[in-house]
Amino acid sequence: MEELKLTSEWDKTFPKSNMVNSRKVMFRNRYGIMLAADLYEPKTAAGRLPAIAVCGPFGAVKEQSSGLYAQKLAEMGFLTIAFDPSFTGESGGFPRYVASPDINTEDFQAAVDFLSVQENVNPEHICIIGICGWGGMAINAAAIDTRVKATVAVTMYDMTRVTAKGYFDSEDSEEERYQKRAAMNCQRTVDFKNGEYKRAGGVCDPLPEDAPAFFKDYYDYYKTNRGYHKRSLNSNDGWNMTSALSFLNMPILQYSGEIRSAVLFVHGEKAHSCYFSRDVFSKLTGDNKELMIIPEAVHTDLYDNVDIIPFDKIAKFLQRNF
Structure with a gap:
């Protein structure tokens, strides 16, 4: 049994709310990995509440953007958890600093498992929110988990698409994918010889x-007091260099067009990543799917800028689609 070491201090990048109670919780996914989460509950809570599981951005931890979303929505009457994915933050799993399109989709499902059996949660009113790369994972989870009543993907990335094809699909060729595979498989040999996994480095520092512009936006969040956290991969040494291998071979969102539950995409008008949300939204059917574009916003504005993050819209969308 893997023992997690959970901090008892408030070490978030956002201030603590006096309207919400918070505590640490743990739950296991079906791969046997123990996940750590912060649970937020409105102090005025009574009866069985609607619940939300939140994760992201890709390379962040629950003390950053996902925790901010979870706490804010708890103020609005939801029971929420912000969790660290497998292999990162305070969650378990070895080797460390690995991402997986399968396991990380499962992490969302494990969060739904946990919420479904809480005495103060209405199991028919469970939703998920994914930010950045975890927006893609959340959509993937919604495509497989019929217990999820509504999903919100904020400033979404499809990590499998950008890994295999590059930004704006500029590297979409067999030869460029081959070169990526060759480099990462060569690194696997080096890592095996050395007995450790080399890290790819987090957000570029110093910036050339x-x-x-979006590199500068990432720096402004992850490398400054605004969003830096000691456990965040993007704030520090990044993922393992070989972590992206599975993303080259396993595209997510194959069956996103078959999602019957409600889905809301929220993206910035000036975000370099906006095409991910637009393209996936175009595949969805039904009258319970929405795309909300935030004027003038860039990708990272939706991480923590509470003046433009549409929390009221998100809450109303979720409540309307239980």
């Missing part, structure tokens, strides 16, 4: 003068 000609860095794209």
Whole structure:
């Protein structure tokens, strides 16, 4: 049995709310990995509440953006959890700092497992929210988990698409994918010889003068007091260099067009990543799917800018689609 070491201090990148009670919880996914989460509950809670599981962004931890979303929505009457995915943050799993399109989709389902059996949760009113790369994982979970009544994907990335095809599909060729495979498999041999997994590095620091604008946006969040956290991969040494191998071979969102439950996409108008949400939204059917574009917002604005994150819209959408 893997023992998790959970901090008892408030070490979030956002202030603690006086309207919400919070505590640490743990639950296991079907791969046997123990996940750590922060549970937020409105202090005025009574009876069985609607519940939300939140995760993301990709390379972040629950003390950052996902915790902010969870706490804010708890203030609005939901019971929420923000969890660290397998192999990262305070959650278990070895080796560390690995992402998996399968296991990380399962992490969302394990969060639904946990919420479904809580005495103060209405199991018919469970929703999920994924931010950035976990927005794609959340959509993937919604495609397989019929217990999920509604899903919100915020500033979404499809990590399998961007890994296999590059940004804006600019590397969508057999040769470029082959070169990526060759480099990562060579690194596997090196890692095996060394007995450790080399890290890919987090957000670029220092930034080159000609860095794209979205690189600067990531730096402004992950490398400054605004969003830095000591357990965040993007704030520090990043994922294992070989972590992206499975993303080259296992595209998520194959069956996103078959999702019957409600889905809301929220994306910034000026986000470099907005095409991910637009493209997936175009595949969805039914009258319970929405795409909300936030004027002038860039990708990272929806991580923590509470002045433009549409929490009221998100809450009303979830309540309307239970």
